[in-house]
Amino acid sequence: MSMPLSTIRDCLEGVIPSIVATLDAAGTPNVSYLSQVYLVDETHVALSNQFFSKTVANVKATGRAAVVVVDGRTGQQYALDLAYERSLGEGEIFERMAAQLKAISSQHAVGEVMALRSADLYRVLDCRKVPGAAVTTAAKQPDLAHDGERLALAARLAAAVAAQSDADGMIDRTLDGLTRDLGFANVMVLSLDEGAPRLTTLASRGYAVGGVGSEVALGDGSIGIAAATLRAVRLSDMSRGRRFAEAVRDSAEIDAARFIPLPGLVEPQSQLAAPMISRGKAMGVLFAESPERFGFTGEDEDALTLIGAQLAASLRLAELESRETASAVAPPSAGAGDDLGAGSFRVRSFSFDDSVFIDDAYLIKGVPGRLLFHLLQVFVETGRRDFTNREIRLEPSLRLPDLKDNLETRLILLRRRLDEKAAPVRLIRPGRGQIRLEIQGTPRLEMAGGG
Amino acid sequence: MGWRRVIDQVLAAFVQGPVMMIFATRSAAGLPAVGRAIGARVTSGRDAIDIFVSPSQWADALSGVAVGSQIAFTACRPSDYKTFQFKGEVLDVTPMDGADQAMAERYADDMTRVLLDLGVQQPQIDHWLTRVGLVRLRLQPRSTFAQTPGPGAGAQLAQVAP
Incomplete structure (x- = not known):
């Protein structure tokens, strides 16, 4: 040959x-x-x-x-x-x-x-x-990564992710490494709960909005297809293509009042979506995009797949660890950082989709919405603000699917969404398996039946 | 009678426009071979097509070409992938005259504009649209086929009675 x-x-x-x-x-x-x-x-x-x-x-x-x-x-x-x-x-x-x-x-x-x-x-x-044409315009040689170099970077990043002790750190280390070490400017990590019809954004880098809690339907666009097929998807020239996010927005299922925009480039030319596979199932998707044509090489695809697999395995372990007895409870901070005198805020929960609105602004729905409303109910009734993963998992009113709950991931999603919205209630994690509410003002809880 | 003109006016206009052109022949080794053409001209009687080809770039494809050898020629519009294939025989292979060269250059200019508009870059285009050292290959289509990607691909449109 x-x-x-x-x-x-x-x-x-x-x-x-x-x-x-x-x-x-x-x-x-x-x-x-x-x-x-x-x-x-x-x-x-x-x-x-x-x-x-x-x-x-x-x-x-x-x-x-x-x-x-x-x-x-x-x-x-x-x-x-x-x-x-x-x-x-x-x-x-x-x-x-x-x-x-x-x-x-x-x-x-x-x-x-x-x-x-x-x-x-x-x-x-x-x-x-095939021999080149006799007359050619001076061609700019593209920067091609040296063979194997990016895989070595990916292996080092995977090791750094594995070294993290908590799920938050794993996610942040992954995204920081992808932007800093591998030079991917626009990246996201999305999680997929077993049996769920859509993926949810946990964190992103390189976008004007974080988009925590935004969703992509399974099978939709490069992200949805990577999750549904368990295979990496790489698109190198989307100049004639339709933005996948538009398909998401056009979907009849979109409820404008409960919609969080997915972060995304206005005109991506290249996209790379790698499934995060653990035990043969997609736990989520690592996603990168670029405004340049041919933004990603085959080696980039291998690199992102490798890191995705590591993140999936690490998050799975973190989930299992958090089910064990919580580490020694840090001394209650007696409401440090709280300011109950800062006025009141209204928290409404809609039972049909467990969506939660704070002062009429949509926050989140589903299990994280149910979780937040439950924690606030306990707080309002008893004044307690410290909780453990274990008691939450055992709480019958939360209806967490048995043993498949991905509780850590949902807590991360909830905590990051509260931070991004600068909400008057925040979650902090004083130690492994522990959750603490930090509240500015007095919550007034309301339950609503309809939408 | 079953005789129909293989190249109608619409098809003639299509194939003489800025469409990407590829062809296949049987090489001297008896194997399939691929080439690109740089422009096409439908003869005045609409019974043959001249295509312009670089023998240095597509040596295999031209190695088996002789008067009477079989050829498949496909023209595809890159904006919508509308595609037609012609199958027929080579009538002759000749050097280019001034009109042929002018036609090939005009085609290369027009095609370049279309591709640039689609986001393709000049250095890439230069690999495909060779302007020098071309020969003229005249082919007589015996049949045409719609080949636009999709379920209708391969449907025969017309055939000259044998």
């Missing part, structure tokens, strides 16, 4: 369409554009088969195909000679290609037309550069 296949990795992002030529049994040529060429290993590629039936019929008859792929960054073309091996209708290669195609079609709003029929596996007999 004239060139190692890894050379063409940047060609295989579906930005500049690839070309495939085949011959039928009588030698009649056919030529077609191709949505996706997937690099399987050093000697194999898979071609997406959605609808180019003549190509498929030809290779099944004659066994050979010629493909030209284009490096989306530089425009350099490569010619590949391929020998057909077999069609895959399932398995890892098929699923990865299907997830990527789904992401591209959701971006281009072409729907089911792009559904993958099969991933056709080929052995690569030769890979060579």
